[in-house]
Amino acid sequence: MKKSTFKTLLVAFLAISMFLVGCSSKTNQNSDDEKDPVVKEETPAKDTLVYGRGGDSVSLDPISTTEGETFKVTENIFETLVSFGEQDTTINPGLAESWTVTDDGLNYEFKLRQGVKFHDGTEFNADAVVFNFNRWMNGNEEQFPYYTMFGGYKADEGHVIQEVTAVDANTVKFVLKRPQAPFLKNLAMSPFAISSPAAIEKQGEAYRANPVGTGPFKFVEWKENDTITLEKNADYWQAGLPKLNKVIFRVIPENTARLNALVSGEIDVMDGLNNSDEATVLANENLQVLERPSMNVGYIGLTNTRKPFDNKLVRQAINHAIDKQSIIDAFYGGTAQPAINPMPPAISGYNDAIEPYPYDLEKAKALLAEAGYADGFTMDLWAMPVARPYMPEAMKVAEVIQASLAEIGVTANIQSVDWATYLDQAKNGEYDAFMLGWTGDNGDADNFLYTLLDKDSIGSNNSAMYSSDELHDILIQAQTEVDEDARNELYKKAQEIIHEDAPWVPLVHSIPLLAAGKDVVNYKPHPTGSESLINVEFAK
Amino acid sequence: MFNYTVRRLFSLIPVLFGMTLVVFAIIHAIPGNPAQVILGQRATAAAIENLTRELGLDRPWYIQYVDYLGQLLQGDLGTSLRTRGPISEEVWPYLAATFELTLVAMLVAVVIGVNAGIISAWFSKSWFDYVAMVVALVGVSMPIFWLGLMLQWGFSIELGWLPTTGRNNVRDPIESITNLYLVDTLLQGRFDQFTTAIKHLALPSMALATIPMAIIARMTRATMLEVMKSDYVRTARAKGLRMFWVVYKHSLKNAIIPVLTVIGLQTGLLLGGAILTETIFGWPGIGRYVYDAISYRDYPVIQSGILIIAAIFVLINLIVDLLYVVVDPRIKYNK
Numbered sequence: 001m002k003k004s005t006f007k008t009l010l011v012a013f014l015a016i017s018m019f020l021v022g023c024s025s026k027t028n029q030n031s032d033d034e035k036d037p038v039v040k041e042e043t044p045a046k047d048t049l050v051y052g053r054g055g056d057s058v059s060l061d062p063i064s065t066t067e068g069e070t071f072k073v074t075e076n077i078f079e080t081l082v083s084f085g086e087q088d089t090t091i092n093p094g095l096a097e098s099w100t101v102t103d104d105g106l107n108y109e110f111k112l113r114q115g116v117k118f119h120d121g122t123e124f125n126a127d128a129v130v131f132n133f134n135r136w137m138n139g140n141e142e143q144f145p146y147y148t149m150f151g152g153y154k155a156d157e158g159h160v161i162q163e164v165t166a167v168d169a170n171t172v173k174f175v176l177k178r179p180q181a182p183f184l185k186n187l188a189m190s191p192f193a194i195s196s197p198a199a200i201e202k203q204g205e206a207y208r209a210n211p212v213g214t215g216p217f218k219f220v221e222w223k224e225n226d227t228i229t230l231e232k233n234a235d236y237w238q239a240g241l242p243k244l245n246k247v248i249f250r251v252i253p254e255n256t257a258r259l260n261a262l263v264s265g266e267i268d269v270m271d272g273l274n275n276s277d278e279a280t281v282l283a284n285e286n287l288q289v290l291e292r293p294s295m296n297v298g299y300i301g302l303t304n305t306r307k308p309f310d311n312k313l314v315r316q317a318i319n320h321a322i323d324k325q326s327i328i329d330a331f332y333g334g335t336a337q338p339a340i341n342p343m344p345p346a347i348s349g350y351n352d353a354i355e356p357y358p359y360d361l362e363k364a365k366a367l368l369a370e371a372g373y374a375d376g377f378t379m380d381l382w383a384m385p386v387a388r389p390y391m392p393e394a395m396k397v398a399e400v401i402q403a404s405l406a407e408i409g410v411t412a413n414i415q416s417v418d419w420a421t422y423l424d425q426a427k428n429g430e431y432d433a434f435m436l437g438w439t440g441d442n443g444d445a446d447n448f449l450y451t452l453l454d455k456d457s458i459g460s461n462n463s464a465m466y467s468s469d470e471l472h473d474i475l476i477q478a479q480t481e482v483d484e485d486a487r488n489e490l491y492k493k494a495q496e497i498i499h500e501d502a503p504w505v506p507l508v509h510s511i512p513l514l515a516a517g518k519d520v521v522n523y524k525p526h527p528t529g530s531e532s533l534i535n536v537e538f539a540k
Numbered sequence: 541m542f543n544y545t546v547r548r549l550f551s552l553i554p555v556l557f558g559m560t561l562v563v564f565a566i567i568h569a570i571p572g573n574p575a576q577v578i579l580g581q582r583a584t585a586a587a588i589e590n591l592t593r594e595l596g597l598d599r600p601w602y603i604q605y606v607d608y609l610g611q612l613l614q615g616d617l618g619t620s621l622r623t624r625g626p627i628s629e630e631v632w633p634y635l636a637a638t639f640e641l642t643l644v645a646m647l648v649a650v651v652i653g654v655n656a657g658i659i660s661a662w663f664s665k666s667w668f669d670y671v672a673m674v675v676a677l678v679g680v681s682m683p684i685f686w687l688g689l690m691l692q693w694g695f696s697i698e699l700g701w702l703p704t705t706g707r708n709n710v711r712d713p714i715e716s717i718t719n720l721y722l723v724d725t726l727l728q729g730r731f732d733q734f735t736t737a738i739k740h741l742a743l744p745s746m747a748l749a750t751i752p753m754a755i756i757a758r759m760t761r762a763t764m765l766e767v768m769k770s771d772y773v774r775t776a777r778a779k780g781l782r783m784f785w786v787v788y789k790h791s792l793k794n795a796i797i798p799v800l801t802v803i804g805l806q807t808g809l810l811l812g813g814a815i816l817t818e819t820i821f822g823w824p825g826i827g828r829y830v831y832d833a834i835s836y837r838d839y840p841v842i843q844s845g846i847l848i849i850a851a852i853f854v855l856i857n858l859i860v861d862l863l864y865v866v867v868d869p870r871i872k873y874n875k
Contacts, residue, residue, distance in 0.1 A: 048711050058622060058623065059623070140590065141587030142591045142594065148587075209625075223824070226707065227710050227713070248710045252706070252822035253822065256689055257688070257692060257819075257822060260689070260693065260696060260705070264703065264704050266706065419835055420835060420836070459585035
């Protein structure tokens with residue numbers, strides 16, 4: 001008994017060893033197999049694009065989340081009534097071919113494209129649009145968080161949309177309660193894409209993982225935290241498009257590993273290239289760097305309700321004490337733009353007449369002395385625990401700022417905590433000073449200034465707790481001003497007020513980088529962070 | 541034996557119960573509101589308040605805990621706050637991915653580690669012994685993060701032999717049946733994909749195996765050295781038995797018990813603690829599932845995930861205890 005057990009073990013042991021040896025030698029012999037079949041199969045027509053990114057989507061029902069990783073995928077499954085330009089936020093026809101607006105800005109009538117079908121074969125028409133809007137406006141912020149872009153939900157006082165009706169099968173009419181200047185820009189946002197009513201009714205809760213739209217690609221499969229696969233919509237209304245047959249979104253959380261996967265050809269495009277890796281990519285003749293047009297701001301919030309930042313002079317002093325250019329040179333590969341205002345220059349209404357606070361330590365010291373802090377003070381500086389396009393290396397940037405502040409007698413203790421806690425505590429005004437940023441949703445000034453600095457936004461995104469009645473009146477007025485020039489003037493004025501009050505130190509508008517294989521053609525990164533891959537193809 | 545097994549299984553209950561309490565207490569002590577995280581940076585205060593209420597997170601913690609336990613007893617692991625899917629369904633692919641990786645890694649670690657330990661003891665103070673033990677020391681102290689990236693650089697980019705990341709070639713994906721890809725590919729008779737799956741397993745399992753391999757090697761060497769000094773080994777050799785049999789048959793049997801314990805503990809650790817490896821190699825395993833849940837404050841997933849990992853850990857140790865009997869008949873659990 002004893003002997004036989006031992007023998008069995010030994011035999012098993014040897015068998016396992018043989019197996020392993022077999023495997024490893026096989027691996028060696030067939031070392032080129034991994035590449036060979038790929039090349040053989042795909043040389044005639046490489047038509048599957050693998051997109052490597054850092055995180056998975058939360059849901060594939062675009063309205064159910066605000067997470068950017070969701071929109072990268074849904075932008076290709078769904079379409080919106082109007083759409084953004086290829087690389088900007090101008091308004092172009094989408095599912096609506098044309099539209100008219102009454103002079104008071106209260107009535108919009110959209111002529112819908114005919115002959116468009118959802119992926120489940122049902123017809124896209126005015127009823128489908130009405131269905132989607134009714135679904136959203138009867139929901140709540142938990143279900144459809146982004147719908148607040150239209151001022152809340154049906155029962156809310158601020159809700160902008162009075163009703164959406166189908167005039168005929170191909171005409172939809174929106175009646176607004178009051179004009180909303182960025183109305184069309186809001187409609188163009190990925191979350192307001194039109195879903196198949198039949199699919200929503202059929203799937204219920206499961207629709208989050210079984211999306212059905214009208215877009216160039218159809219949803220195939222979602223392996224959570226691994227891959228999302230889309231395939232070409234053969235019945236797409238734009239003849240000859242999309243050019244790719246398949247798109248696979250793959251999650252590779254670690255940045256260097258993702259770059260390794262790109263270099264070895266396992267993925268074709270990588271999202272979130274570090275500035276420090278740009279040189280590596282440029283040096284590789286098989287790869288290219290793609291730049292995403294900037295629509296973000298990275299900043300240091302100075303919590304206006306906490307001492308000593310309740311004093312405007314102190315806030316201005318800090319603005320004078322930070323050398324943005326050297327931070328950009330060191331951590332943004334020199335490509336970012338130093339921020340002067342809370343919104344990037346590409347957005348209409350940007351005030352380019354405002355002079356930045358120059359980097360001037362003497363001036364900073366003088367301001368501190370004037371404020372009664374000639375000997376400086378001690379504060380906590382909170383650094384984000386995660387990398388974001390506008391803040392790739394928060395901890396290191398914080399160290400530079402700490403050193404700068406030390407020169408004007410301010411002792412900054414760098415703190416950090418996990419991201420969830422960070423957002424929560426910053427929002428509650430628990431930090432003296434903190435790093436944060438914002439990527440625009442729709443390319444509208446309101447989406448930066450009102451969202452980030454209006455007193456209404458305290459408790460959500462105005463983490464600096466900045467409150468100015470004068471600014472508030474202007475921002476509210478601008479929301480309903482439909483005349484573009486008059487509206488831009490209001491925003492210019494708003495930026496002057498913000499500049500004077502200095503609730504933040506605006507740091508940078510960064511240019512997020514992507515990397516791709518050289519053979520990837522027509523990949524146009526969109527400033528909102530999610531792009532349609534409809535024109536992308538591989539070089540022959 | 542049977543009685544012992546049953547008794548041990550029952551003794552799991554208080555352990556797991558204690559586990560739920562500890563996990564629950566710790567995660568509720570962390571600041572940060574899940575509602576905020578679920579709704580994202582763009583949510584308004586009212587929305588967060590509503591969701592907090594809806595999720596029941598505004599109730600006293602003990603009520604939340606009792607609720608949770610009640611569900612658990614009915615076999616309901618809860619619903620993920622983030623994806624709103626039932627955890628018991630969601631967790632399986634992750635678990636399978638981790639299980640496959642751990643199994644292969646441990647196989648490598650055991651085969652190489654035990655043999656290296658034996659040979660080191662057999663030829664102790666030889667060059668092999670010194671080299672093996674230095675390598676083992678380096679292995680124990682190697683940061684997995686660095687090792688993983690180096691393996692990718694060496695085997696994928698420089699040599700082009702193995703893929704860097706993932707479980708399969710996404711351009712020719714493996715159809716999942718059990719989610720254990722080695723099994724799935726065989727079931728479908730796709731031997732080409734089986735090879736691909738093994739290639740994808742190679743680097744992460746190498747990275748994951750390093751530490752256990754080193755620990756096992758050192759442990760085996762230490763116990764083997766001791767056993768080989770004992771009288772019966774001398775007798776066996778005096779009888780003229782071949783050294784190979786003395787070592788592999790007579791000595792190993794007595795030396796393997798502590799090694800088995802280490803193997804059990806290491807397997808348990810790998811099943812739950814492979815987050816770094818899973819992150820670097822884009823491996824969708826249970827470690828990342830729980831880790832992501834932590835950053836999203838997805839309480840039910842954290843709770844259930846840790847509970848599952850703990851349960852597996854305890855189970856593996858039970859299995860190891862039972863294996864002792866198989867290996868060493870002097871150990872009996874009958875009473």
